[in-house]
Amino acid sequence: MEPIYYLLSVSYTISMIILIILFIIFSIFIAIKTDIKHFVHLYFVRLIILIMEEHHIFVEQKVDESKRTEHEKYLRLAIKLAEENVQRGLGGPFGAVICKDGQIVAQGANEVVPKNDPTAHAEMVTIRLACQELKTHNLEGCVIYSSCEPCPMCLSAVYWAHIDHVYFSHSKHDAKDIGFDDHFIYEELARELHERRVGITQLLKDESRAFAMWTESDNKAHY
Amino acid sequence: MEPIYYLLSVSYTISMIILIILFIIFSIFIAIKTDIKHFVHLYFVRLIILIMEEHHIFVEQKVDESKRTEHEKYLRLAIKLAEENVQRGLGGPFGAVICKDGQIVAQGANEVVPKNDPTAHAEMVTIRLACQELKTHNLEGCVIYSSCEPCPMCLSAVYWAHIDHVYFSHSKHDAKDIGFDDHFIYEELARELHERRVGITQLLKDESRAFAMWTESDNKAHY
Numbered sequence: 001m002e003p004i005y006y007l008l009s010v011s012y013t014i015s016m017i018i019l020i021i022l023f024i025i026f027s028i029f030i031a032i033k034t035d036i037k038h039f040v041h042l043y044f045v046r047l048i049i050l051i052m053e054e055h056h057i058f059v060e061q062k063v064d065e066s067k068r069t070e071h072e073k074y075l076r077l078a079i080k081l082a083e084e085n086v087q088r089g090l091g092g093p094f095g096a097v098i099c100k101d102g103q104i105v106a107q108g109a110n111e112v113v114p115k116n117d118p119t120a121h122a123e124m125v126t127i128r129l130a131c132q133e134l135k136t137h138n139l140e141g142c143v144i145y146s147s148c149e150p151c152p153m154c155l156s157a158v159y160w161a162h163i164d165h166v167y168f169s170h171s172k173h174d175a176k177d178i179g180f181d182d183h184f185i186y187e188e189l190a191r192e193l194h195e196r197r198v199g200i201t202q203l204l205k206d207e208s209r210a211f212a213m214w215t216e217s218d219n220k221a222h223y
Numbered sequence: 224m225e226p227i228y229y230l231l232s233v234s235y236t237i238s239m240i241i242l243i244i245l246f247i248i249f250s251i252f253i254a255i256k257t258d259i260k261h262f263v264h265l266y267f268v269r270l271i272i273l274i275m276e277e278h279h280i281f282v283e284q285k286v287d288e289s290k291r292t293e294h295e296k297y298l299r300l301a302i303k304l305a306e307e308n309v310q311r312g313l314g315g316p317f318g319a320v321i322c323k324d325g326q327i328v329a330q331g332a333n334e335v336v337p338k339n340d341p342t343a344h345a346e347m348v349t350i351r352l353a354c355q356e357l358k359t360h361n362l363e364g365c366v367i368y369s370s371c372e373p374c375p376m377c378l379s380a381v382y383w384a385h386i387d388h389v390y391f392s393h394s395k396h397d398a399k400d401i402g403f404d405d406h407f408i409y410e411e412l413a414r415e416l417h418e419r420r421v422g423i424t425q426l427l428k429d430e431s432r433a434f435a436m437w438t439e440s441d442n443k444a445h446y
Contacts, residue, residue, distance in 0.1 A: 012235035019242040026249045063424055066233040075414035075426050082433035086363045089442035093433035113444035117351055118360045118384040119342070128340055136381035137341045147433055149425070151382060156376030156408050158421060169431045178434045185379050189412055198381060201286055202372070203298055208392045210305035210316035210370055211401045219312035221336035 074145040082147035085109040094122040098130040098147040106130035123154035127161050139163045149183040269271040297368040305370035308332040317345040321353040329353035346377035350384050362386045374405040
């Protein structure tokens with residue numbers, strides 16, 4: 001064997017080993033950051049979907065067509081609430097409606113400025129009203145219609161409230177275009193504590209008895 | 224050149240090209256999913272930190288040591304509020320305190336069950352109280368002390384309220400151990416719309432005039 005080919009083979013082998021190691025590290029990284037389901041179809045589907053979504057090429061529609069008219073009716077009401085909020089110079093251009101069994105349970109609009117409450121997004125206001133109306137903290141069986149795609153705070157509240165479905169009109173990209181950008185919160189939530197924009201520090205980690213007391217208590221308010 | 228070495232070289236080259244393509248795809252994927260800063264130090268730091276955090280090996284402490292006693296004092300109050308909430312059989316074992324310029328502005332505890340409000344986590348309750356107290360929706364210059372690491376809803380609210388720093392005692396892992404698991408919300412927020420557990424559908428995307436009206440309005444309630 002000529003030396004040049006020998007050298008070539010060795011350098012290829014080393015390069016390949018390095019690349020394989022990098023590939024394995026990346027795979028582990030993604031396996032940790034996502035879950036197994038993601039991991040399995042990552043190579044085939046996820047990248048394409050991601051790029052399409054990033055460029056607003058598609059948003060998948062999952063609509064029960066027989067009920068589309070009903071959903072559109074309530075979403076139009078949420079939009080009307082958003083428009084009225086602007087007309088009246090109240091909070092931001094956001095409205096929401098919550099329905100159960102085809103009946104309106106609550107409706108609301110953004111009240112951040114008039115109520116001095118940074119948590120008073122339309123969805124939050126409406127979730128709280130619906131819970132008062134139904135006298136429960138569990139909105140299972142309810143649907144929320146929002147004039148805009150919920151921000152991370154509102155979407156988290158949707159999960160805590162066990163709402164079944166979210167219908168929205170304007171996307172978060174539209175919201176960004178008029179100055180309501182929630183993208184940075186998605187990024188922040190995905191980061192480790194010490195990498196976040198807001199300072200966040202754990203102290204006295206072994207001092208609280210609250211969790212032990214909760215575990216031992218017979219008087220728990222379950223939720 | 225012997226055919227076997229020729230074959231070897233060709234197969235190595237093809238393998239390398241495939242691996243390089245995969246490597247580039249993964250790099251693009253991660254560059255999209257994270258931001259540039261992450262991307263730059265990903266190869267050196269991030270994987271190790273991630274594994275350490277996943278296994279609870281470390282939580283970085285960023286504490287101004289000269290103020291540690293003060294921070295611990297207010298955090299102890301938040302813990303006391305959490306413990307009292309359990310003792311009284313009210314909401315979950317969570318308490319929070321908000322301070323500005325070393326003075327307590329507001330304090331609160333979890334009120335999900337007594338108030339029928341799934342959004343009434345200790346931090347949310349306290350943020351809302353502090354805003355009422357200070358007559359603003361902007362808590363810049365404020366620090367929040369929470370007996371437990373904020374969930375995605377509360378952390379988002381921290382960002383919307385522009386709070387400067389979060390100090391907490393129990394970690395989200397501790398919370399999970401006693402039945403308060405918010406991990407699934409982090410996962411859900413990182414997913415595309417159609418991959419989420421809750422149904423989420425865009426309808427009437429061009430029908431709302433709310434955003435255009437907001438842009439044109441001279442009467443905007445800025446926040």
